[in-house]
Amino acid sequence: MKAIRILSRNIRDSFKSVFRNFSLSLASISCITITLIVVAISMVLSLNVNRFTELVEKDVTIVAFLDLETNDVEINDISQKLKGLNNVESVKFKSKQSISEDMMASSETFKNIMSEWSEAESPIQDTFQVKVKDIKLIGKTADEIKAIEKVDVVKYGEGMVEELVSIFDIVRRASFIAVVALIVVTAFLIINTIKITIFSRKREIEIMRLVGASNLNIKIPFIIEGLILGVLGSIIPIIATCYGYTAIYDKLGGKLFSDLIKMIKPAPFIYFISLVLLIIGMIVGMFGSLRAVKKYLKI
Amino acid sequence: MDLIALQNVRKQYKTGVVAIHDLSLNIEKGDFVFVIGSTGCGKSTLIKMLYREEKPTKGKIIVGGIDVAKLRNSKVYKLRRKIGVVFQDYKLLNKSTAYENVAFALEVLGLPKDEIHDKVIKALELVGLKNKAKQYPLNLSGGEQQRVAIARAIVNGPKLLICDEPTGNLDENTSLEIMSVLEEINKLGTTIIMVTHDTTIVKKYKKRTILLDSGRILKDYKKGTYGNESNKNTK
Numbered sequence: 001m002k003a004i005r006i007l008s009r010n011i012r013d014s015f016k017s018v019f020r021n022f023s024l025s026l027a028s029i030s031c032i033t034i035t036l037i038v039v040a041i042s043m044v045l046s047l048n049v050n051r052f053t054e055l056v057e058k059d060v061t062i063v064a065f066l067d068l069e070t071n072d073v074e075i076n077d078i079s080q081k082l083k084g085l086n087n088v089e090s091v092k093f094k095s096k097q098s099i100s101e102d103m104m105a106s107s108e109t110f111k112n113i114m115s116e117w118s119e120a121e122s123p124i125q126d127t128f129q130v131k132v133k134d135i136k137l138i139g140k141t142a143d144e145i146k147a148i149e150k151v152d153v154v155k156y157g158e159g160m161v162e163e164l165v166s167i168f169d170i171v172r173r174a175s176f177i178a179v180v181a182l183i184v185v186t187a188f189l190i191i192n193t194i195k196i197t198i199f200s201r202k203r204e205i206e207i208m209r210l211v212g213a214s215n216l217n218i219k220i221p222f223i224i225e226g227l228i229l230g231v232l233g234s235i236i237p238i239i240a241t242c243y244g245y246t247a248i249y250d251k252l253g254g255k256l257f258s259d260l261i262k263m264i265k266p267a268p269f270i271y272f273i274s275l276v277l278l279i280i281g282m283i284v285g286m287f288g289s290l291r292a293v294k295k296y297l298k299i
Numbered sequence: 300m301d302l303i304a305l306q307n308v309r310k311q312y313k314t315g316v317v318a319i320h321d322l323s324l325n326i327e328k329g330d331f332v333f334v335i336g337s338t339g340c341g342k343s344t345l346i347k348m349l350y351r352e353e354k355p356t357k358g359k360i361i362v363g364g365i366d367v368a369k370l371r372n373s374k375v376y377k378l379r380r381k382i383g384v385v386f387q388d389y390k391l392l393n394k395s396t397a398y399e400n401v402a403f404a405l406e407v408l409g410l411p412k413d414e415i416h417d418k419v420i421k422a423l424e425l426v427g428l429k430n431k432a433k434q435y436p437l438n439l440s441g442g443e444q445q446r447v448a449i450a451r452a453i454v455n456g457p458k459l460l461i462c463d464e465p466t467g468n469l470d471e472n473t474s475l476e477i478m479s480v481l482e483e484i485n486k487l488g489t490t491i492i493m494v495t496h497d498t499t500i501v502k503k504y505k506k507r508t509i510l511l512d513s514g515r516i517l518k519d520y521k522k523g524t525y526g527n528e529s530n531k532n533t534k
């Protein structure tokens with residue numbers, strides 16, 4: 001009961017104080033807003049890039065075409081060798097028959113041409129489809145596969161795939177560093193802004209201590225105030241994220257460069273980002289003001 | 300019974316200044332005590348140690364049964380709830396009314412609204428400011444502001460009221476008004492320790508008077524004897 005009374009009074013007073021010291025509050029709020037916008041951009045970027053990488057990795061396959069006259073024993077042998085390679089995740093054999101069947105089923109033209117071919121004439125080769133564990137090593141793995149006897153040609157999105165993945169990697173790392181750095185910088189800025197606010201309320205804190213308010217009791221209003229600043233500071237970034245991301249998604253049709261690279265669907269993605277922004281705002285605001293008030297609490 | 304007991308208390312500030320030297324002192328419950336002495340002799344330091352604004356370097360301090368020297372920082376508020384403090388500069392919140400200033404002391408303790416109202420009105424009545432409850436401090440005279448501060452200090456019914464030069468900024472008549480309020484409070488049972496420079500007041504009110512000099516008790520005048528002596532040898 002007593003705790004509820006203290007809390008409700010504090011919430012009321014915190015709101016009052018945020019608006020009474022509006023210019024100072026505004027400084028803290030803008031500080032949080034700017035950071036959260038950059039945090040939002042970084043998060044949207046890195047999460048999408050993360051997803052791109054996953055998609056690319058899932059999709060990229062090394063196709064090993066075998067010499068035309070390769071017998072079953074040799075095929076078995078190659079399969080074993082492929083499975084023995086370090087970076088190989090899975091190996092799937094596709095015989096020339098099944099490839100021709102697929103091709104013939106896929107178009108009438110193919111069917112007409114291919115039905116003419118005899119078994120010996122067919123240029124279609126048996127293939128192995130190899131998925132790799134680490135896409136960055138795909139070039140090396142392809143070379144190793146090529147070195148296996150009876151393997152004729154090895155194909156994958158040479159060069160392009162690795163480049164794409166390493167670009168994704170850089171973007172991901174850079175945005176992560178940006179997010180962390182920004183959060184740290186804002187925390188400091190907020191501590192300083194709130195310190196100024198609190199300096200103007202030094203007397204209030206002094207009196208609270210004098211009349212027997214416990215330290216926790218003194219901290220609560222400032223914690224709540226920091227929380228309010230954090231929430232207010234996250235409003236614009238949240239709106240910007242929700243509308244901005246949806247707009248970009250619609251404009252690009254949900255993909256980047258090719259159908260392979262799909263963007264994350266706006267819902268529930270933007271809600272997730274909003275929640276994270278709100279939480280970061282609240283935590284940064286709270287800790288900022290807690291740090292700032294601590295200075296006046298020691299005896 | 301003693302409300303306050305100091306035993307061989309020494310206070311040395313971080314700067315190296317020794318403000319109180321080996322001081323022992325007992326103050327009875329319900330007493331009214333003046334603390335006097337030249338500037339810098341350690342009066343404020345002495346009373347700051349009583350409400351644990353400063354910690355003694357050595358010695359024992361008991362206030363209302365609480366061992367103040369051993370009190371942990373996180374528990375200081377328990378002591379403060381038993382003590383009211385009044386300063387020369389009032390320390391009021393200028394953005395709050397007289398009523399709100401007094402109520403503030405109870406709000407931070409989480410008292411219910413009705414109880415706060417009753418106590419605040421009573422306290423303002425006691426200091427004679429009930430009709431100015433809605434005024435802001437800057438619209439009040441110095442004496443009135445000090446009375447608001449006194450109301451705030453006593454609103455929670457403390458055992459001890461500590462005043463550090465409460466009349467320091469006030470003219471003679473206003474000082475006497477403040478004194479009569481303090482006497483009233485003392486009569487209701489609150490022990491009062493008052494630091495002052497105003498020897499006229501000390502002579503007029505004839506209370507136990509402790510004369511400090513360079514952090515030591517130079518003389519401890521029993522009730523009413525201060526004026527008598529100074530008449531004789533113009534000290």
Ligand SMILES: Nc1ncnc2c1ncn2[C@@H]1O[C@H](COP(=O)(O)OP(=O)(O)OP(=O)(O)O)[C@@H](O)[C@H]1O
Pocket residue numbers: 312313314316317318336337338339340341342343344345
């Ligand atoms: N926070 C502090 N840090 C260091 N030295 C201090 C501190 N407070 C007081 N002093 C020193 O301790 C001594 C006693 O100071 P104190 O304030 O107790 O004197 P006082 O008797 O109250 O003087 P006044 O009548 O001017 O108020 C002085 O020499 C002062 O400079």
Ligand SMILES: [Mg+2]
Pocket residue numbers: 342343344463
């Ligand atoms: Mg002093």
